[in-house]
Structure formats: C-alpha cells, structure tokens
Amino acid sequence: MGAQQPAPLLLLNGRGDGKDSAGRPVATPPAFKRLAPNPPTWLSREAKAEWRRIVPGLTRLDLVKPEDRATLAAYCQVWSRLVAAYRDIEKNGSTVRNESTRKDGTTSVWWTKNPAVAVAEQAETRLRQYANDFGLTPAGERNVSKRDDDRGEHEANPFAGAVGDD
Numbered sequence: 001m002g003a004q005q006p007a008p009l010l011l012l013n014g015r016g017d018g019k020d021s022a023g024r025p026v027a028t029p030p031a032f033k034r035l036a037p038n039p040p041t042w043l044s045r046e047a048k049a050e051w052r053r054i055v056p057g058l059t060r061l062d063l064v065k066p067e068d069r070a071t072l073a074a075y076c077q078v079w080s081r082l083v084a085a086y087r088d089i090e091k092n093g094s095t096v097r098n099e100s101t102r103k104d105g106t107t108s109v110w111w112t113k114n115p116a117v118a119v120a121e122q123a124e125t126r127l128r129q130y131a132n133d134f135g136l137t138p139a140g141e142r143n144v145s146k147r148d149d150d151r152g153e154h155e156a157n158p159f160a161g162a163v164g165d166d
Helices: 007-012 045-060 066-092 115-133 138-144
Strands: 095-101 107-113
Touching: 045 066, 066 115, 107 115, 115 138
Parallel strands: none
Antiparallel strands: 095 107
16 A cells, blocks of 8 residues: 555545545644754755755745654755765776685685665665655655646536536
C-alpha cells in the first residue's frame, strides 16, 4: 500500500463536505504556520547551496514549515553526498584499480567498482524519496500542488452534462 495522501488532496478528489472520494470523513490537518525554516549551521557548503535553491520556491507554495527543517536538511545533505560521489566518479572513473603485495613480494592488480558508484546510487534513491515529499519531482508535484477551486460546476465534474444527465 502506498503512502497516505495529504488531507487537502483527499478533499480535492472527494465528494465534498469534508469527505474523500469514497465518502469517508477526512480529518482536518493541524494548522501549521507556513514559514521557511532556518538552515542548520552544520550543513555542508553544497547542501547550503541546495537549501538556498529550493526553500524559496517551497515557501512561495506554502509547502514548508519550521517543523520540516530536519527533513529538508537530510534532503540537502543527501544532495551534497550525491554531488561528491559524482565528482569522485568523474575524477576516478566507475572502476578503480586495486593492488596488493604479498609477503613473497608478488603483486596482484585487479579492477573493482568505484565505491562512489554505490554511494551515488544510494543517494539517488534517497534523494528521490525526499524530493517526492516536497513535490520536487513531476510525480510528487501532483500530490502537493495548490489548486484554485474556482472552476465552474461543469469543469469540476467532467461527467456533468453527459448523456442521460438531465
């Protein structure tokens, strides 16, 4: 089962009067103050740059609150880790040379996957998860979008005016 949708989304797709599409009552979420959180001082330089890049847009859309600070910090630090891994792969390649010398003086050389590749893959997965939470992916955007519901009756109900709807 997927993650539960936020209350505004359930209501948006619902039957009205505080009910979801199945007619179940939807609990009203707490009224958090929608303000940008302050970034933690310990963020890496790359993470701080990502914070400055995304927080203004999230604030404009009323998608963040001070209580989101830890999740935003984790997102930004994962971004920083991903950038560092990509830079390492760019510098050293996807495979790295390993060498070991035995007691008898013989040397063995072999190539293995650069550990930065695994770091990048893990960071990509985590980044996508955090990004989805804040609507920073196309799929995530659908779940957090604001919607002005000033549509007319026929726009709000695509089936209104259908055959047999007299």
